[in-house]
Structures are given as C-alpha cells and as structure tokens.
Amino acid sequence: MQSKRGRLDRYLCTQLHTHRKAVRELLLSGRVCVDGLIVKDMDRQVDEFSHIQLDEQILQANAPVYVMLHKPIGVVSATKDIQHKTVIDLLDCEARDELHIAGRLDLNSSGLLLLTNDSRWSDALMSPTHKVDKVYRVTLANPITEEYIAAFAEGMYFGFEDITTQPAKLVILANNVAEVTLHEGKYHQIKRMFGRFRNPVVGLHRLSIGDIVLDEKLAPGESRALTAAEVASIC
Numbered sequence: 001m002q003s004k005r006g007r008l009d010r011y012l013c014t015q016l017h018t019h020r021k022a023v024r025e026l027l028l029s030g031r032v033c034v035d036g037l038i039v040k041d042m043d044r045q046v047d048e049f050s051h052i053q054l055d056e057q058i059l060q061a062n063a064p065v066y067v068m069l070h071k072p073i074g075v076v077s078a079t080k081d082i083q084h085k086t087v088i089d090l091l092d093c094e095a096r097d098e099l100h101i102a103g104r105l106d107l108n109s110s111g112l113l114l115l116t117n118d119s120r121w122s123d124a125l126m127s128p129t130h131k132v133d134k135v136y137r138v139t140l141a142n143p144i145t146e147e148y149i150a151a152f153a154e155g156m157y158f159g160f161e162d163i164t165t166q167p168a169k170l171v172i173l174a175n176n177v178a179e180v181t182l183h184e185g186k187y188h189q190i191k192r193m194f195g196r197f198r199n200p201v202v203g204l205h206r207l208s209i210g211d212i213v214l215d216e217k218l219a220p221g222e223s224r225a226l227t228a229a230e231v232a233s234i235c
Contacts, residue, residue: 004047004048004119005045005046005047005048005120006045006046006047007042007043007044007045007046008027008032008034008039008041008042008043008044008045008046008052009023009024009027009042009043011046011052012026012027012032012054012059015059015060016054020042023042024042026054027039027040027041027042028040031054031055032052032053032054033051033052033053034046034050034051034052034053035050035051036051047120048060048062048117049062049063049064049118062117064116064117064118064121065093065095065098065099065115065116065117065118065225066114066115066116066118066121066225066226066230066231067091067093067099067114067115067116067223067224067225067226068112068113068114068212068214068215068218068223068224068225068226068230069087069090069091069112069113069114069115069218069222069223070110070111070112070113070214070215070218070219070220070221070222070223071087071105071109071110071111071112071113071206071220072110072220072221073107073108073109073110073220074107074108075087075089075090075107075221076107077101077104077105077106077107077113078101078104079097079099079100079101084107087101087113087115088115090221090223091115091223092223093223093225095117098117099115099116099117100115100116100117100119100122101113101114101115102114102115102116102121102122102125102126103125103126103134103185103209105204105206106188106204108204109204109205109206110204110205110206110220111136111137111204111205111206111207111214112206112207112208112209112212112213112214113206114209114212114226121231121234124234125209125210125234126185128183128184131166131183132183132209132210132234133181133182133183133208133209133210134181134182134183134185134206134208134209135179135180135181135206135207135208135209136179136180136181136182136190136204136205136206136207137173137177137178137179137203137204137205137207138177138178138179138180138190138194138201138203138204138205139176139177139201139202139203139204140176140177140178140194140199140200140201140202141176141199141200141201141202142176142199142200143175143176144170144172144175144176144177144178144199146172147197148170148172148178148194148197149170149171149172151193151196151197152167152168152169152170152180152193153167153168153169153170154167155167155168156192156193156196158186158192161186163186165184165186165189165193166182166183166184167183168180168181168182168183168193169181179207190204191204210233210234211230211233212226212230212233212234
C-alpha cells in the first residue's frame with residue numbers, strides 16, 4: 001500500500017475545492033499550519049498523518065494506528081471475505097476499517113499478525129531489503145532430521161517462479177516440531193520447503209516479526225495496540 005504523501009498546495013486545492021492562486025494567497029498570508037507551525041511553502045510535503053489547519057478549521061488530524069493480533073486458525077487475513085470471518089472482524093478499535101495487514105497468515109495458520117494504517121511503516125516491515133526476521137513454530141506430520149537444517153540454510157529453488165529462497169534458519173525443537181526463521185515471505189514458503197522432504201505441515205504459528213513478539217497474554221482472537229518501542233523497532 002502506497003503512502004498518501006504529496007505537496008501541501010495540491011492537498012489544499014483538493015480539500016478546499018479551489019485553485020492554486022487562492023491556495024498560494026492563503027499560504028503567504030500565514031493562515032495555514034502544519035503540525036503546529038505556520039507554513040508558507042507550497043512545495044511542503046505532507047502525508048495522511050500531517051496535522052493541517054486553516055485558521056481555526058482543522059482540515060486533517062489523522063493518527064497512526066498499530067495493532068498486534070493473535071490470529072486464530074480459521075480466520076482469514078483479509079479486510080473483507082464473504083465466506084469466512086476476517087481479522088478485521090476481531091478488532092474493536094475505532095479505526096479498524098482504515099487498517100491493512102502487514103504480513104498475512106493463511107486460513108489454517110495462527111499467531112502474530114500486525115495491522116496498521118501507516119503504509120510507510122508496513123512497507124518498511126515487509127521490504128526484502130530490510131530483512132526483518134519472521135519466526136514460526138512449525139509442527140510436521142513426520143520426524144525432522146538434521147538434513148533439514150542444511151537444506152533450509154542453503155535456500156531452495158522453486159522452478160514455478162524461477163526463484164531461490166534466501167537462507168533460512170531451522171532449529172529442531174522436538175521430534176516433529178521446528179522453529180523456522182525467514183527473512184522473506186514467498187507464497188506458502190514454509191509448507192513448500194518442508195514439501196521438498198514430503199513432510200506435510202500440520203501446524204504453523206508465527207511467534208515474532210523483528211523485535212515484536214506475540215504477547216503471551218493475548219488469547220487467540222485478542223489484540224492490543226503496539227507500544228512505542230515496538231513501533232520504533234521497525235522504523
């Protein structure tokens with residue numbers, strides 16, 4: 001999702017339904033404030049979270065929202081769905097209809113899901129260049145061997161997309177349970193990687209994204225706002 005960033009004069013023309021000459025006069029007369037300061041520069045960049053005021057009239061006062069959700073199995077990672085309950089349906093915050101999902105989980109997966117209305121933050125979170133760790137607990141139908149560790153660390157070639165996955169870390173936790181750390185999120189990547197060993201994934205639970213760890217106090221379906229430290233860890 002792209003950030004709604006642009007020039008102040010264009011924003012004012014659209015918001016006030018007027019032409020650039022009138023906007024220029026408003027700015028030069030010192031009647032427009034952005035984030036509490038008088039702005040006279042027509043080229044000033046603003047976004048969806050800039051506080052913009054004309055005289056005593058507030059034109060925009062949106063606030064960024066960041067939510068952690070413990071996604072249950074059977075709930076779809078979407079804003080709307082005609083067949084299943086969505087993660088948006090689980091939220092009770094006022095801004096829930098403005099939120100988008102930063103890193104989806106499929107219908108039969110559970111764990112940490114992040115939602116926000118801040119597109120620049122979610123872009124940073126999901127950008128391959130930032131290589132944000134995503135940690136999963138994976139339960140398999142069959143036992144896991146040491147062979148898996150080397151294969152995940154080397155990366156795997158998927159011919160359909162003609163791509164090779166980035167190196168991933170696999171730690172064996174139990175006979176058929178592993179912890180997997182990825183830096184990317186290809187389509188059904190974990191299931192397909194274990195599929196190379198013909199070992200079906202029977203449980204997939206996301207534990208963390210970067211330094212943001214699923215709050216153990218949250219039951220499946222519950223959510224809370226991210227702390228300032230959690231938000232800043234992604235920027």
